[in-house]
Amino acid sequence: ExxxxxxxxxxxxxxxxxxxxxxxxxxxxxxxxxxVWDFSLDPIALKLLPYEQSSLLELIKTENKVLNKVITVYAALCCEIKKLKYEAETKFYNGLLFYGEGATDSSMVEGDCQIQMGRFVSFLQ
Incomplete structure (x- = not known):
C-alpha cells in the first residue's frame, strides 16, 4: 500500500x-x-514534392492473384477517370456552362436555335 x-x-x-x-x-x-516568407529577403523558394517512380503494378502485390487482378483493374479505372475528368474540365466545362448564354427567346430569329445547336455539336466532337 x-x-x-x-x-x-x-x-x-x-x-x-x-x-x-x-x-x-x-x-x-x-x-x-x-x-511569413518575405520575398524581398529571400527571393528564391523551392517547392519540393515527393516523387515516386514505382509503377502501379509494383504497388499492387499480394499473395492472392485474383485480388491482384481486381485491384489492378480498379486502379487503372481510377487513373483513366482522373485523366477524363481533367480533359472535361479543360475542354468542355466552359462550353457547356456558356451554351445558350446571351441569347433571349425574343431576340432569336427562327432557325437560330438549330444553327446554335449545330455549332455546339462540332464543339462536342
Missing part, C-alpha cells in the same frame, strides 16, 4: 514535469508559426 502511494506520487510528479516540458515546446513553436 505504501509502495503504491510512492509510485502514484512519482507518476504525478512525472506528469507535471512532462506537462511543463510540452508547454515550453508549444510556446517556442508558437513564436515561429506566425513568421
Amino acid at each position: 505504501i509502495h503504491a502511494e510512492v509510485q502514484l506520487k512519482s507518476y504525478g510528479k512525472f506528469l507535471e514535469e512532462y506537462t511543463s516540458q510540452l508547454k515550453r515546446i508549444e510556446d517556442a513553436l508558437d513564436d515561429s508559426v506566425g513568421d
Whole structure:
C-alpha cells in the first residue's frame, strides 16, 4: 500500500514535469508559426514534392492473384477517370456552362436555335 502511494506520487510528479516540458515546446513553436516568407529577403523558394517512380503494378502485390487482378483493374479505372475528368474540365466545362448564354427567346430569329445547336455539336466532337 505504501509502495503504491510512492509510485502514484512519482507518476504525478512525472506528469507535471512532462506537462511543463510540452508547454515550453508549444510556446517556442508558437513564436515561429506566425513568421511569413518575405520575398524581398529571400527571393528564391523551392517547392519540393515527393516523387515516386514505382509503377502501379509494383504497388499492387499480394499473395492472392485474383485480388491482384481486381485491384489492378480498379486502379487503372481510377487513373483513366482522373485523366477524363481533367480533359472535361479543360475542354468542355466552359462550353457547356456558356451554351445558350446571351441569347433571349425574343431576340432569336427562327432557325437560330438549330444553327446554335449545330455549332455546339462540332464543339462536342
